[in-house]
Amino acid sequence: MKINNLLSCIVIWPLIPVVAFTNINDYTMMFFRQPGKFLLIFIFLLSVKPRLNAQDSTMLQLPAQWNLQQCFDYALKNNIQLNSLRLSKMSSDQDLLLSRAAKLPNLTGSVSQDLNGGKSVTAAGNSSYRVNTTGNYGVNSSVTLFQGGYLNNDIKQKNLLTQVAGLNIAQQVNDITVLITQAYLNILLAKENIVYVQDVVATSEAQVKQGQQQYDVGSIALIGLVQLKAQLSNDRYLLVTAENQHRQNKLVLKQLLQLPSSYNFEIQEPDTLITNTRLYALQEVQDSALANRPEVKSSELGIQVSNLDLAKARAGYLPTLTAGGALGSSYVSGGANSAYFKQMDNNFYQQIGLTLSVPIFTRRVVKTNVEKAKIEVDQSKLVLQDTKTNLTQTIEQSYIDVLNAQSQYDAAVEQLKYSQEGYRIASEQLKVGAANIVVFLQQKNLYIQALQSYIQAKYNAALNIRIYDFYRGIPVKL
Incomplete structure (x- = not known):
């Protein structure tokens, strides 16, 4: 409420002329002199306050502290790219319904009513101006009986495209999962780095x-x-840098989750962070990914879609058989028998028939469509091959990253152990005045470097092992 009042003051102040008001009468006179300006302010505030209240209610629904699973769940519901892909799938569903309905007969009705005027000459040579009304009424229907399998292939193709749209959503979910995991661990890394650097600063101050x-x-x-x-x-500078990095990492996660810019949040730290676990064989993970990853399935379906495009193009060589029927009647006023219902009964007609359309010469349209469809099939096969190659190479790189990260973590643990001990000894010597300042500062800088390397290696190992397992189909958990 206080924020709303403050904002109201900020908005109103530039609109009010610089006038020294000494009492309430001054405000009253100002209102009568410029009522339009005050009315504008009042309307503006009425429009602003609901938006402020809506923002406040949205903020109240968000948690103050997030764990990794909450980040995943929120992104699945609110990510714009995901929602856009969901809308694309809904559009594909409508295309499928439309292709199925193409096998059904259509039904159209037509009604026309005209007013005609003109002169008419009798046998005696007399002319007169007459106005007649005419009406035509009909119902038509047609259904395609045979079109070279085009309709059935179109239904199969639209069904596959619907599945591809669903796989695109799954692929986007996988991409967002990896990005959120990386951003989340980066925040944890920055927070831990701040704690250690704060301890270093406190020691330096002492x-x-x-x-x-x-x-x-x-x-x-x-x-x-x-x-x-x-x-x-220098240590205080490192602390400021660590705090800035923490804020930057939080901003990255906020952007991934698409949270309000004014929303401040914290993330939940896990009790333990696994950095070393069983590493599955590279070939095993690659086989699992090739069999289950949505991008591979989508590329495989892409080949089937292209084959159905080829079958639809070849249907252009075949004849089309269509059945049709119609009912109708007409009426003209001014005739020998101008009774409306009598004419409608006399003019009532029914029509039913078959139409066979055989393509004889299409000026190479069908042949071109067939050849382009064949090219599209070959292109789809290349896309599948490229997808599999990129996926296997990415997994192999992830495997190498895990090996390197675990080796770096082991080395960082040992390096921190000895540099910490050297720094402890140098600190004790400094207390009793037995240490050289230069030697002490060297030991301290070595300790800080080893500490930062250890923190980086720990979270790097945790991230890489989770990404590698994620390719194997294991959900990401801390």
């Missing part, structure tokens, strides 16, 4: 304080104190 005391009593030179302060400034 060391500067101790160095100041030692300098005051003459235990260290001024250059040593300056070096400690410079290190503290």
Whole structure:
């Protein structure tokens, strides 16, 4: 409520002239002098407040803390690309219904009523102007009995295209899942990095304080104190960088989920983060992906769709047999017998028949369609081959990434262990004044580098193993 009032003040203020109001009478006079401006302000505020309330209600429905599964669920419901693909599938469903209905007979009715005027001459030579009315009424229907299998193939093709649309949705879900997982782990990485860097900054502040005391009593030179302060400034810079990276990673996740820009959220940290697990054989994962991934199935269906296009094109060489029928009657006023219903009965007609249309010379239209359909079949086969090649290469790269990430993590753990111990020893020596400032700062920088490498390696290993398992069909979980 306070925000709405504040916004109202901000909106109203530029619209009010700079006038010194000393009492309520000034406001009253201003209203009567410029009532249109006040009415405009009032209407504007009435239109703004519902939108503000709608935004507030939307924000209240969002959780303050998200886990990974909540991110997946929210994206599946609200992602624009996914919803666009769902609409495309709905359009494909309508195309399928239309192709099935093409086998049914149609039915059209027609009614025409005309007013005709003109002169008429009698046998005696007299002329007169007469106005007659005419009416024609009919019902027509036709159904295709044979079209070279075109209608059946069209139904099969539209059914396959509906399946392809569903597979496109599944492929988009897979892509979003990987992107959200990566963004989520990047946020966790940044948060952990902030915690460690905050500890480093706190330690640096204590060391500067101790160095100041030692300098005051003459235990260290001024250059040593300056070096400690410079290190503290560098550590604070690292902290600011880590905090900025954390904000940037949150923005990436917010964009993937398409959350409101003003919404602030946190993510839930897992109790443990698995970074080393059983690594399945590369060939096993590739075979599983080739058998189950939606992009492969979509490309396989694409070949069937192209084959049906070829069959539909070849139907142009065959004759078409159509059955049709019609009922109708007509009426003309001014005749010898102008009774409306009598004329309708006398003029009532019925018609039923068959029409056979045989293509003889189509100026190469059918042949061109057939040849282009053959090219499309070959193109679809190349798409399938390219899809399989890219998928197997991507999985192989993921396999290599997992091996590298796990090796880097093991090495980072060992590196952190020894650099942490070296930094601890150098810190103890600094406390008692037995350490060289330069040596101490070297040990500290080595520790910070090892710490950042460890954090990066841990989350990199966690991400790569999950992506690799995801290609095998295992849902992503932390």
